[in-house]
Amino acid sequence: MSTSTDNAPHGSAATARAAAASSAPTASTPDGPSGAGDAAGEVTDGIERFLYSNVAEQIHFLTSRARGRGISHANHQLEGLDLKVRQFSVLSLAASGQNPSQREMGEFLSLDPSQIVALVDNLEQRGAVLRETDPRDRRSKIIIATDAGRDLHAQALQILEDSEDYTLSTLSPRERKQLRSLLLKIAF
Amino acid sequence: MSTSTDNAPHGSAATARAAAASSAPTASTPDGPSGAGDAAGEVTDGIERFLYSNVAEQIHFLTSRARGRGISHANHQLEGLDLKVRQFSVLSLAASGQNPSQREMGEFLSLDPSQIVALVDNLEQRGAVLRETDPRDRRSKIIIATDAGRDLHAQALQILEDSEDYTLSTLSPRERKQLRSLLLKIAF
DNA sequence: CCATACCGTTGAGAAAGTCAATGATGTACA
DNA sequence: TGTACATCATTGACTTTCTCAACGGTATGG
Numbered sequence: 001m002s003t004s005t006d007n008a009p010h011g012s013a014a015t016a017r018a019a020a021a022s023s024a025p026t027a028s029t030p031d032g033p034s035g036a037g038d039a040a041g042e043v044t045d046g047i048e049r050f051l052y053s054n055v056a057e058q059i060h061f062l063t064s065r066a067r068g069r070g071i072s073h074a075n076h077q078l079e080g081l082d083l084k085v086r087q088f089s090v091l092s093l094a095a096s097g098q099n100p101s102q103r104e105m106g107e108f109l110s111l112d113p114s115q116i117v118a119l120v121d122n123l124e125q126r127g128a129v130l131r132e133t134d135p136r137d138r139r140s141k142i143i144i145a146t147d148a149g150r151d152l153h154a155q156a157l158q159i160l161e162d163s164e165d166y167t168l169s170t171l172s173p174r175e176r177k178q179l180r181s182l183l184l185k186i187a188f
Numbered sequence: 189m190s191t192s193t194d195n196a197p198h199g200s201a202a203t204a205r206a207a208a209a210s211s212a213p214t215a216s217t218p219d220g221p222s223g224a225g226d227a228a229g230e231v232t233d234g235i236e237r238f239l240y241s242n243v244a245e246q247i248h249f250l251t252s253r254a255r256g257r258g259i260s261h262a263n264h265q266l267e268g269l270d271l272k273v274r275q276f277s278v279l280s281l282a283a284s285g286q287n288p289s290q291r292e293m294g295e296f297l298s299l300d301p302s303q304i305v306a307l308v309d310n311l312e313q314r315g316a317v318l319r320e321t322d323p324r325d326r327r328s329k330i331i332i333a334t335d336a337g338r339d340l341h342a343q344a345l346q347i348l349e350d351s352e353d354y355t356l357s358t359l360s361p362r363e364r365k366q367l368r369s370l371l372l373k374i375a376f
Numbered sequence: 377c378c379a380t381a382c383c384g385t386t387g388a389g390a391a392a393g394t395c396a397a398t399g400a401t402g403t404a405c406a
Numbered sequence: 407t408g409t410a411c412a413t414c415a416t417t418g419a420c421t422t423t424c425t426c427a428a429c430g431g432t433a434t435g436g
Binding site for chain 1 (some may be wrong): 195206207231233235236237238239242243245246247248249250251252253254255256257258259262277280281282285286287288292293296297298300341345348352355356358359362366367368370371372373374376
């Protein structure tokens, strides 16, 4: 496990480790007065110094990192149920009482229809969901959670809520609500 | 602009399409009074109805969707430079004046060291960055942007800022700042 | 009946993520 | 000094995820 996978909830962590990394002005390729892109100041120690780079301002970088950390931890916590966040999301829709078709699941979860097939196959084999042909449109299949599926969903949900509580531990309840609200605005 | 597939910044879009999807109570597997997981109410039309499912509350779902939308759009806009967000992030660190080693890049970007190798290989072949052995520690290589690299970075940055402006178009300046701040808090 | 469009499914290939091993180098310490 | 151990970049193998094109079954509009 190279990247994440550590333990401490947030911050610090890596900082303490060996601090003997780079930092050499290296003479060649001089920065000159004010390089093209960044306002390169001093070269300090930890990787936090990259927070002043342009990429650190990018919303892509921030969402990717946040997502990566969260999903990694969540998947790890879900191992006991032999489930992944990915499968949970499908199961959750199946248990929503909203009678989702596979196409709708794909659209909502930003997944290709072919990926939904595989995910539903898996859950169906485990007896967690059923495929029912939609009587209104016999082309589409409505995915519905079985009793066992709803049970599995409930267990997973509890674990995921705990995991999220861990992931968002640096945010106040109010901030968590704000974050969800803001993400929702840009997610659709 | 204009070149991209869809057009409208956000919302709507799919909603209008064919509304003849599912919704059948389907007799079998009855919902019964209040299913186990959700408070299943009415079954309405668009996929927005899944916003009441449990998965829609999950931070994973929100970050994944937001990230997917954003990166997809950004990558599309970057096509002209034959660059992807992924490569830009490495280039950005190389141009930061912070003399990052590959290991540090990997840690900061949440990428495996082996992935950094490939990314740097690519940028190096294009003449955008150089690998310089760190005189302080000859095991590590410091990645530095060339003049051409800084130029490419500047162009890409402009495109990405426009793309982000599009992606975040539903947020006020204040909200954008909040979002960045909140994500930063949970990203490290 | 016919043309057209859509749904789920399959298959193939590219991209991304994960992991172990290796050579070169650095660090600690007896 | 030498010896054990850790770290860095790199390679290779493998799994997962993504993307796309096709196809059969089905729906819709003339």
